[in-house]
Amino acid sequence: xxxxxxxxxxxxxxxxxxxxxxxxxxxxxxxxxxxxxxxxxxxxxxxxxxxxxxxxxxxxxxxxxxxxxxxxxxxxxxxxxxxxxxxxxxxxxxxxxxxxxxxxxxxxxxxxxxxxxxxxxxxxxxxxxxxxxxxxxxxxxxxxxxxxxxxxxxxxxxxxxxxxxxxxxxxxxxxxxxxxxxxxxxxxxxxxxxxxxxxxxxxxxxxxxxxxxxxxxxxxxxxxxxxxxxxxxxxxxxxxxxxxxxxxxxxxxxxxxxxxxxxxxxxxxxxxxxxxxxxxxxxxxxxxxxxxxxxxxxxxxxxxxxxxxxxxxxxxxxxxxxxxxxxxxxxxxxxxxx
Numbered sequence: 241x242x243x244x245x246x247x248x249x250x251x252x253x254x255x256x257x258x259x260x261x262x263x264x265x266x267x268x269x270x271x272x273x274x275x276x277x278x279x280x281x282x283x284x285x286x287x288x289x290x291x292x293x294x295x296x297x298x299x300x301x302x303x304x305x306x307x308x309x310x311x312x313x314x315x316x317x318x319x320x321x322x323x324x325x326x327x328x329x330x331x332x333x334x335x336x337x338x339x340x341x342x343x344x345x346x347x348x349x350x351x352x353x354x355x356x357x358x359x360x361x362x363x364x365x366x367x368x369x370x371x372x373x374x375x376x377x378x379x380x381x382x383x384x385x386x387x388x389x390x391x392x393x394x395x396x397x398x399x400x401x402x403x404x405x406x407x408x409x410x411x412x413x414x415x416x417x418x419x420x421x422x423x424x425x426x427x428x429x430x431x432x433x434x435x436x437x438x439x440x441x442x443x444x445x446x447x448x449x450x451x452x453x454x455x456x457x458x459x460x461x462x463x464x465x466x467x468x469x470x471x472x473x474x475x476x477x478x479x480x481x482x483x484x485x486x487x488x489x490x491x492x493x494x495x496x497x498x499x500x501x502x503x504x505x506x507x508x509x510x511x512x513x514x515x516x517x518x519x520x521x522x523x524x525x526x527x528x529x530x531x532x533x534x535x536x537x538x539x540x541x542x543x544x545x546x547x548x549x550x551x552x553x554x555x556x557x558x559x560x561x562x563x564x565x566x567x568x569x570x571x572x573x574x575x576x577x578x
Contacts, residue, residue, distance in 0.1 A: 243514050246502035246570065247305040248325050256422045258502055262495040266418040269388060270411040277404050307342050307507065315339075345571040346507065359509050364578035368504035371562055372517050375497040378555035380524040382441055382493055383548030386532040387482060394541075395478060406479050414486040421491040429566040430496050431559055437492025438556040444485035445549035451477040452541035493555070497521070503565045506574050 249257045268291070276284050303325070309318035322335055359365055387394065391407040425433055451474055505513045535544045565573050 243502050243510060244305060246499075247307040253426060256426050258495065258499045260422070261498055262490060263415070263418045263422065266411070266415040266490065270408075270415045273391075273408045273411045277408070306339065307346065310339070310343055310346055311507075318342075345569075360513070364574070365506055365509055365513075367577050368506070368574075369513055369517075371504060372497065372501045372513075373520060374558060375500055375555070375562075376517060376521045377524065378438075378551060378558065379493050379497045380521065380528055381548060381551035382489065382555075383445065383528070383532075383544070383551075384489055384493070385525045385529045386544070386548075387485065389529055390532060391482070394482070406482075409479065410482050410486055413483050414490060417487040418490040418494070421487075422495070424491070425495065425499065426566060429564050430492075430499060431562060431564050433492035434496045434559045435492070435556055437488045437490075437494075437496070438552045438559070440488030440491070441485050441493055442549040442552035442556070444481045444488065445545045445552065448478060448481035448485075449542040449545035449549065451481070452545065456540055456542060493552070500562075500565065503570060503573050504577065506577075507570070 245258045245260075268288070272284065272288060275287060279287070303321040304317075306318040306322040306325070309315075309321055319335060319339055322339060323330065326335065326338075360369060387410075391410055392404065395406045421433070454474065501514055501517050502510075505517075532544065535547075539547065563573075563576055
């Protein structure tokens with residue numbers, strides 16, 4: 241989806257349109273949490289399979305991107321695709337001018353029949369590819385998938401709030417903040433939003449770690465009612481921390497890696513390179529999520545969240561050295577790296 245959007249929309253709205261990927265993901269998580277409270281996991285799995293099935297059928301009615309068709313030499317079909325995408329308000333002159341611009345950019349990038357290992361080691365490809373991969377690592381080491389998949393267990397460990405209700409609240413906040421924050425990606429810029437997101441997410445995760453640290457070190461200090469004064473006074477902190485984390489994560493750490501992937505990778509290798517990046521991203525997601533229980537055993541709950549918070553701070557420093565792409569054409573971005 242990020243690549244399709246980046247090749248079909250105007251650069252002035254490319255960020256917010258690419259960010260819809262995050263909104264759809266947040267919507268799915270929210271609905272899954274809500275429906276999961278009233279149906280069995282078998283029924284939930286079937287319901288979740290229906291949506292991508294509808295999406296798969298809908299692809300039949302969507303044309304291939306003009307850029308891809310031009311790359312393959314199908315000029316007439318590329319024009320038809322662009323007319324369909326731009327709608328009835330686009331004039332023939334505007335369509336021809338945009339097609340000519342696309343063709344000129346493709347000619348300058350010298351597209352190849354396929355991307356080999358040699359194509360990935362040239363500086364104009366290696367630099368943006370490395371940037372995208374590092375940003376993907378930072379995103380996953382924020383612990384977002386651990387928080388999503390283990391939300392109920394986290395609240396159970398906190399022993400402060402109803403886990404089901406808290407998980408739904410978190411998912412609802414995630415969806416709402418996604419919708420709101422998408423509007424700023426093309427106004428404030430990718431770097432600014434990523435920096436704000438990283439600092440805010442780190443603060444929330446460190447705060448959550450503080451709660452679990454106090455809980456862990458308060459053992460044996462029970463009050464007369466059998467509870468722990470220090471922890472009971474902070475019963476609001478786990479929910480508040482995860483609400484803040486979700487708000488800040490959706491502002492930058494969530495969408496920006498995929499936006500950068502669609503914008504900075506050269507057109508001649510973007511198909512294979514983006515496939516590698518997304519595969520790498522989800523392998524990391526699986527590995528970190530699968531390892532979460534083991535990490536908790538070794539580092540403690542607080543150690544895990546402090547580790548995730550530290551990763552966000554590393555991301556804050558790294559993104560300062562990454563070029564801004566807001567308002568630039570794909571050609572201008574790719575020319576920067578060459």
